[in-house]
Amino acid sequence: MTDCVEVSCELPVEAEELLPEILGQLTVLGAHLGDAVGTAVALRVYIDGDRAGEPARLQAALAGAGARRIEVRVLESQDWLAGYRESARPFAAGRSWWIDPHPDAPTAAPIGRRRLAIEPRTAFGSGSHESTRLVLAALEALSVRDKSVLDIGTGSGILAIAADRLGARPVVAFDVDREAIWVARRTAIEQDWLARPLLFAGPIAAVGRYEFDVVLCNMITEHFRPLLPDIRRVLAPTGFAVLSGMLETELADVSSVLRGVGLDVRDQRRSGEWLSLTAVRDDG
Ligand SMILES: C[S@@+](CC[C@H](N)C(=O)[O-])C[C@H]1O[C@@H](n2cnc3c(N)ncnc32)[C@H](O)[C@@H]1O
Known part of the structure; x- marks a missing residue:
């Protein structure tokens, strides 16, 4: 299972202001900007690994912004919850909630309940x-x-x-x-x-x-x-x-x-x- 793709690079300090626009186009799970060293900052961006094409789009956008040493690394998730996830069933909570552990195979909420798709993960x-x-x-x-x-x-x-x-x-x-x-x-x-x-x-x-x-x-x-x-x-x-x-x-x-x-x-x-x-x- 691929959970996350890390794209790292050295970004020119003056290109930092372009980041909101670049990252706003993607499903970013997290980003980390290091301290400036000389004229560049170390940037690491984490993208949902299931979104095909996004790492390449990010690479291209970063290259366009003048980034150097762009590297892409797939972070394999330890999927120790897989067994539990499979056996988990949707359940009612409170007066109006319907917690569905399967975002990819949704079960419609009973009338009057609001569905929350909450796949059991590490958090x-x-x-x-x-x-x-x-x-x-x-x-x-x-x-x-x-x-x-x-x-x-x-x-x-x-x-x-x-x-x-x-x-x-x-x-x-x-x-x-x-x-x-x-x-x-x-x-x-x-x-x-x-x-x-x-x-x-x-x-x-x-x-x-x-x-x-x-x-x-x-x-x-x-x-x-x-x-x-x-x-x-x-x-x-x-x-x-x-x-x-x-x-x-x-x-x-x-x-x-x-x-x-x-x-x-x-x-x-x-x-x-x-x-x-x-x-x-x-x-x-
Ligand atoms: C019991 S979980 C609750 C998760 C979720 N809110 C829920 O109700 O099911 C507590 C969370 O608080 C976080 N946490 C613990 N100390 C914290 C702190 N000082 N500031 C922010 N988050 C903290 C933990 O990392 C953990 O994710």
């Missing part, structure tokens, strides 16, 4: 875990149409794609795991509609001073706890933060940390031992 977020399902249910309850949504730790991109499906605009999603962002980009282009979450690999600091109407964060308590002051910072005054991935036994502790950063819990959901909380700013 967390196939939709089968309770913590993900709790956020999918919370999203149904919030009116996110035309609201801005930030998805922290997007993994497979499932929550960002679900928010996009509900009409949220813009949807920004990121993960500290670069590979997760490749998976999320790929998953986004497999939907039945033009899903457009803005995806990036990096830390929450990269969100800068923007504020969001809805902030989603599904990760274990140990991971989201240090992010709470930032979550409060990027939450709009009348916004909602949905935090999932904690165990019921952690509720008292998490609630007190939330109060400490200026967030009030307004709602909670449970599934088995898992819990999600919806919180607002205490000045909201």
